[in-house]
Amino acid sequence: MSLFAENRRRLCERLRANSKLARNSIVVLQGGEQTQRYCTDTDQLFRQESFFHWSFGVTEAGCYGAIDVDTGKAIIFVPKLPDSYATWMGKIHSREHFKEKYAVNEVHYTCDIADVLSNMRPSTLLTLRGLNTDSGSTCREASFEGISQFQVNNTLLHPEIVECRLLKTDMELEVLRYTNRISSEAHKEIMKHVKPGKKEYEMESLFQHYCYTHGGMRHTSYTCICGSGNNSSVLHYGHAAAPNDKTIEDGDMCLFDMGGEYYCYSSDITCSFPANGKFTADQRAIYDAVLKSSRAVMAAVKPGVVWPDMHRLADRVHLEELTRIGILRGSVDDMMKVHLGAVFMPHGLGHLLGIDVHDVGGYPEGVDRIDAPGLKSLRTARLLQERMVLTIEPGIYFIDHLLDQALADPAQRCFINNETLQRFRGFGGVRIEDDIAVTASGMELLTCVPRTADQIETFMAEAHNSCKAFDHQASQKL
Numbered sequence: 001m002s003l004f005a006e007n008r009r010r011l012c013e014r015l016r017a018n019s020k021l022a023r024n025s026i027v028v029l030q031g032g033e034q035t036q037r038y039c040t041d042t043d044q045l046f047r048q049e050s051f052f053h054w055s056f057g058v059t060e061a062g063c064y065g066a067i068d069v070d071t072g073k074a075i076i077f078v079p080k081l082p083d084s085y086a087t088w089m090g091k092i093h094s095r096e097h098f099k100e101k102y103a104v105n106e107v108h109y110t111c112d113i114a115d116v117l118s119n120m121r122p123s124t125l126l127t128l129r130g131l132n133t134d135s136g137s138t139c140r141e142a143s144f145e146g147i148s149q150f151q152v153n154n155t156l157l158h159p160e161i162v163e164c165r166l167l168k169t170d171m172e173l174e175v176l177r178y179t180n181r182i183s184s185e186a187h188k189e190i191m192k193h194v195k196p197g198k199k200e201y202e203m204e205s206l207f208q209h210y211c212y213t214h215g216g217m218r219h220t221s222y223t224c225i226c227g228s229g230n231n232s233s234v235l236h237y238g239h240a241a242a243p244n245d246k247t248i249e250d251g252d253m254c255l256f257d258m259g260g261e262y263y264c265y266s267s268d269i270t271c272s273f274p275a276n277g278k279f280t281a282d283q284r285a286i287y288d289a290v291l292k293s294s295r296a297v298m299a300a301v302k303p304g305v306v307w308p309d310m311h312r313l314a315d316r317v318h319l320e321e322l323t324r325i326g327i328l329r330g331s332v333d334d335m336m337k338v339h340l341g342a343v344f345m346p347h348g349l350g351h352l353l354g355i356d357v358h359d360v361g362g363y364p365e366g367v368d369r370i371d372a373p374g375l376k377s378l379r380t381a382r383l384l385q386e387r388m389v390l391t392i393e394p395g396i397y398f399i400d401h402l403l404d405q406a407l408a409d410p411a412q413r414c415f416i417n418n419e420t421l422q423r424f425r426g427f428g429g430v431r432i433e434d435d436i437a438v439t440a441s442g443m444e445l446l447t448c449v450p451r452t453a454d455q456i457e458t459f460m461a462e463a464h465n466s467c468k469a470f471d472h473q474a475s476q477k478l
Contacts, residue, residue: 001057001101001102001103002103002171003057003169003171003172003175004054004055004056004057004102004103005074005103006169006171007054007055007164007169008055008056008067008072008074009072010164010169011027011055011067011160011161011164012067012069012070012072014160014163014164015027015069015126015156015157015160016069016070018156018160020156021069021156022123022124023070023123024068024070024121024122024123024124025069025070025122025123025124025125025126025153026066026067026068026069026117026120026122026124026125026126027055027065027066027067027069027125027126027157028064028065028066028117028125028126028127028142029051029052029055029056029064029065029066029067029127029128029142030049030052030064030140030141030142030143030144031048031049031052031053031056031058031060031061031062031063031064031065032046032047032048032049032052032061033061033062034046034061034062045218045219046061047219047264048061048264049140050264050355050356050360051128051139051161051165052065053264053355054161054164054165054355055067055161056074056076056102056104057102057263058076058102060078062078062079062110063076063077063078063079063110064076064077064110064113064142064144065077066113066116066117068120069126073105073106074104074105074106075104075105075106075107075108075116076098076099076102076104076106076107076108077107077108077109077110077112077113077116078095078098078107078108078109078110079109079110080109080110080111095107095108095109110144113144113146114144114145114146114147114149115146117150118146118149118150122150122151123151124150124151124152124153125147125150125151125152125153126153126154126156126157127141127142127152127153127154127157128140128141128142128154128157128158128161129141129154129155129158130155130158130159130162132360133360133362133363133379134351134356134358134360134362134379135358139158141154159364159365162360162361162364163361163364165354165355165359165360165361166352166359166360166361166385166388167385167386167387167388168354168387168388168389168437169387172265172354173387173389173437175262175263175265176265176266176267176353176354176389176435176437176446177446178215178262178265179215179217179221179259179260179261179262179265179266179267180267180269180435180446180447180448181448182210182211182214182215182217182260182262182267183211183215183258183259183260183267183269183447184269184447184448184449185210185214186206186207186210186211186214186215186258186260187207187256187258187269187271187449188449188450188459189206189207189210190203190206190207190256190271191271191273191449191450191456191459191460191463192460192463192464193206193463194248194254194273194275194460195248195275195276195464196248196249196250196251196252196275196276197247197248198247198248199244199245199246199247199248200226200227200228200231200244200245200246200247200248201226201243201244201245203226203244203248203254203256204224204226204238204244204258207220207224207256207258207260208220208224211260215260215262216262217260217261217262219260219261220258220259220260220261221259221260221261221266221267221268221357222259222266222268222357223238223239224238224244224256224257224258225237225238225244225255225256225257225258225270226238226244226254226256226258227244227254227255227256227257227428227429228246228248228249228252228253228254228255228275228428229246229248229249229252229253229426229428230426230427230428231246231255231428232252232253232254232255232272232397232428232429232430233397233398233399233427233428233429235346235347235397248275249275250275250276251274251275251276251280252274252275252428253272253273253274253275253283253427253428253429253430254271254272254273254274254275255270255271255272255428255429255430255431256270256271256272257269257270257431257433258270259357261357264355265354265355266353266354266355266356266357266359267353267435267446267447268353268357268391268393268433268435269433269434269435269447269449270393270395270431270432270433271432271449272287272290272429272430272431272432273456273460277456277457277460277461277464278457279453279456279457282423282424282427283427283430284453285321285325286325286396286424286427286430287430287432287453288321288453289317289318289321289322289325289396290318290394290395290396290430290431290432291432291451291452291453292317292321293313293314293317293318293321293394294314294392294394294432294434296313296314296317297310297313297314297349297392297394298392298434298436298443298445300313301384301392301436301438301442301443302384302438302439302441302442302443303383303384303385303386303438303440304383304384305383305384306381306383306384307349307350307378307380307381307382307383307384307390308370308375308378308381310349310350310392311348311349311374311375311378312336312375314341314345314349314394315336315341315342315345315374316332316336316341317394318341318344318345318394318396319332319335319336319340319341320332322344322396325420326417326420327416327417327420327421327424328340328415328416328417329415329416329417330414330415334415335415338409338411338412338415339372339373339374340406340412340415341374342372342373342374342375342402343402343403343405343406343412344396344397344398344402345374345394345395345396345397346373346374346377346397346399346402347374347377347393347395348374348375348377348378348379349378349392349393349394350379350390350391350392350393350433351378351379351380351390351391352379352380352388352389352390353389353390353391353435354389358379359389361380361382362379362380362381362382363380363381363382364382367380367381367382368381369381384438385438386438386439386440387437387438388437388438389435389436389437389438389446390435390436390438391433391434391435391436392433392434392436393431393432393433393434394431394432395429395430395431395432396429396430397428397429397430397431398421398424398425398426398427398428398429399429400425403421403425432451433447434446434447435447
């Protein structure tokens with residue numbers, strides 16, 4: 001709970017430095033509510049609202065929280081549960097239980113929130129209303145019966161709490177190291193067990209099982225992407241219309257993008273490797289090109305770097321390598337001018353990471369989205385700062401839709417060697433995604449998985465040989 005107390009302290013400190021803040025202001029946040037599946041009585045698995053979790057760490061649904069900005073005093077409001085709860089859901093805990101559990105100053109019932117706040121005589125209630133620049137949705141503003149009697153400001157809090165969430169504390173970084181360690185080991189478990197003939201969803205299931213069993217991660221950070229063969233070129237594969245259900249075939253490239261979530265803190269890791277454990281010459285060439293761009297960006301990351309420049313760097317390395325392979329020809333500088341890189345990497349290089357996998361703070365006031373292919377998909381265009389946590393996830397994909405568009409565009413098709421390109425139709429794609437924390441002089445790599453093609457082949461061969469030896473010993477005993 002000291003992690004969340006530190007978050008509240010930082011928020012109050014930042015708010016007090018805002019000249020627009022009136023004395024005796026109180027932050028009021030509303031937590032998430034338990035929801036049911038459509039019109040049924042079947043509960044959806046609850047996950048706390050992110051801003052509320054960042055501030056209090058409360059795992060229960062239906063709660064509110066208040067913070068006195070002047071003093072830092074923290075109050076939680078919990079639902080007053082009916083007696084029947086004890087029959088169906090378990091013990092009804094006292095207010096003192098929640099006070100101790102969440103290390104706050106006071107706990108009251110949600111039905112008393114108006115009276116409790118009124119007795120504090122606040123000049124202003126600060127409620128949360130602002131745009132999430134990733135989803136385009138507006139976050140939910142706290143509302144309760146009796147709020148109309150208070151002076152409410154719903155514009156001041158959002159930009160300040162977002163900036164607090166942007167830069168991680170030492171304790172938050174420790175949790176993010178943990179999510180990466182467990183998720184990295186889960187990805188390695190996939191590499192040990194993948195083989196032609198298995199279903200993509202078997203790998204998804206194994207990843208989730210490992211994260212839950214070994215890391216206590218009941219949630220994943222997002223819907224798992226387990227693309228094999230041409231599915232590895234589908235950027236958000238794994239959704240309801242494409243539910244990780246293909247049979248993995250010999251010769252397929254696998255692109256598995258999965259991250260476990262611990263106590264709402266996320267990880268986001270992508271590993272790409274051949275299903276049979278051995279790269280073909282073409283697979284190795286594309287993989288090495290993506291790895292080269294990943295490492296070039298990592299070498300350049302430090303405070304003060306402009307994130308779109310890192311995207312441009314990855315694009316340049318990709319175009320240079322695709323030219324070396326023979327898929328492209330001509331001047332890379334001229335290719336950059338016509339945004340040819342976006343044909344092969346249409347998504348942004350990476351994004352902020354924290355309590356949300358696409359964490360808040362990407363486009364604050366004064367930071368504009370760049371309206372250009374590829375760059376417009378960046379989830380942030382900020383200057384990098386120490387304690388930011390981001391993903392670095394370059395990729396090269398052979399997406400027929402984009403390739404056909406490029407071949408129909410005179411400005412782009414002049415650079416494409418269509419004869420060589422045909423060899424890569426149906427190849428799929430390669431993405432290498434790592435999570436990093438920006439340090440004072442560079443970056444810390446949080447993800448730890450085999451990354452070079454040689455490391456991947458060695459790791460998978462040793463794992464498969466170990467499994468064969470175990471199977472042989474087991475059969476002899478039988």
